[in-house]
Amino acid sequence: xxxxxxxxxxxxxxxxxxxxxxxxxxxxxxxxxxxxxxxxxxxxxxxxxxxxxxxxxxxxxxxxxxxxxxxxxxxxxxxxxxxxxxxxxxxxxxxxxxxxxxxxxxxxxxxxxx
Amino acid sequence: xxxxxxxxxxxxxxxxxxxxxxxxxxxxxxxxxxxxxxxxxxxxxxxxxxxxxxxxxxxxxxxxxxxxxxxxxxxxxxxxxxxxxxxxxxxxxxxxxxxxxxxxxxxxxxxx
Numbered sequence: 001x002x003x004x005x006x007x008x009x010x011x012x013x014x015x016x017x018x019x020x021x022x023x024x025x026x027x028x029x030x031x032x033x034x035x036x037x038x039x040x041x042x043x044x045x046x047x048x049x050x051x052x053x054x055x056x057x058x059x060x061x062x063x064x065x066x067x068x069x070x071x072x073x074x075x076x077x078x079x080x081x082x083x084x085x086x087x088x089x090x091x092x093x094x095x096x097x098x099x100x101x102x103x104x105x106x107x108x109x110x111x112x113x114x
Numbered sequence: 115x116x117x118x119x120x121x122x123x124x125x126x127x128x129x130x131x132x133x134x135x136x137x138x139x140x141x142x143x144x145x146x147x148x149x150x151x152x153x154x155x156x157x158x159x160x161x162x163x164x165x166x167x168x169x170x171x172x173x174x175x176x177x178x179x180x181x182x183x184x185x186x187x188x189x190x191x192x193x194x195x196x197x198x199x200x201x202x203x204x205x206x207x208x209x210x211x212x213x214x215x216x217x218x219x220x221x222x223x224x225x226x
Contacts, residue, residue: 004157031212033214040218040219041152041201041218041219041221042216042218042219043158043203043216043219044216045213045214045215048212048213050212055212056213090157090158092157094212096209096210096212100145100146100148100163100165100207100209101146101207101209101212101214102148102160102163103148103160103214104159104160105150105157105158105159106157107155107156107157108155108156108157
């Protein structure tokens with residue numbers, strides 16, 4: 001069973017469209033994230049939710065809106081897509097434990113805006 | 115401002131050699147330092163992690179060396195294998211805040 005799964009894996013869309021990426025984790029973790037990985041492989045946090053509550057909202061255009069219907073799901077909706085939004089988007093989840101915090105990542109969604 | 119600086123950007127090592135990747139941080143509040151391994155088309159996966167109360171942690175061929183006073187930590191891959199070819203990310207976090215700052219990544223190529 002996949003621990004963190006996101007759909008779709010690939011997404012090609014035209015500028016100006018609205019699209020969503022879904023993420024689900026079956027690890028029972030209470031924190032979920034969205035990361036953006038650009039063409040240079042740099043991983044940048046976008047959002048973090050803890051028990052359905054937004055706790056981190058980095059400097060991200062408000063065209064990006066996360067939604068967490070429950071602890072196991074964190075979806076990302078993007079309005080009015082722009083060429084610069086092309087990247088790989090990773091969902092992740094984590095749980096604190098005595099040794100630290102391990103984040104588990106999904107396989108990524110490669111978004112291409114044309 | 116990048117919270118964690120990683121070098122080199124790319125690394126080529128012969129099979130059997132030692133791969134060394136370095137990271138540096140500024141925020142002394144960081145208390146958890148994981149390394150992630152990412153293969154093409156996959157998400158990053160935790161490789162090994164260290165807390166600042168120890169100077170070294172070893173798991174198989176992978177070792178983290180941690181220098182708290184210098185605010186630096188490094189990943190050593192002993193007896194590097196072609197299967198180790200991947201992109202490696204160091205990261206730092208404050209455990210209670212559940213937020214990770216990643217380095218810029220190192221693309222490792224182990225030549226057979």
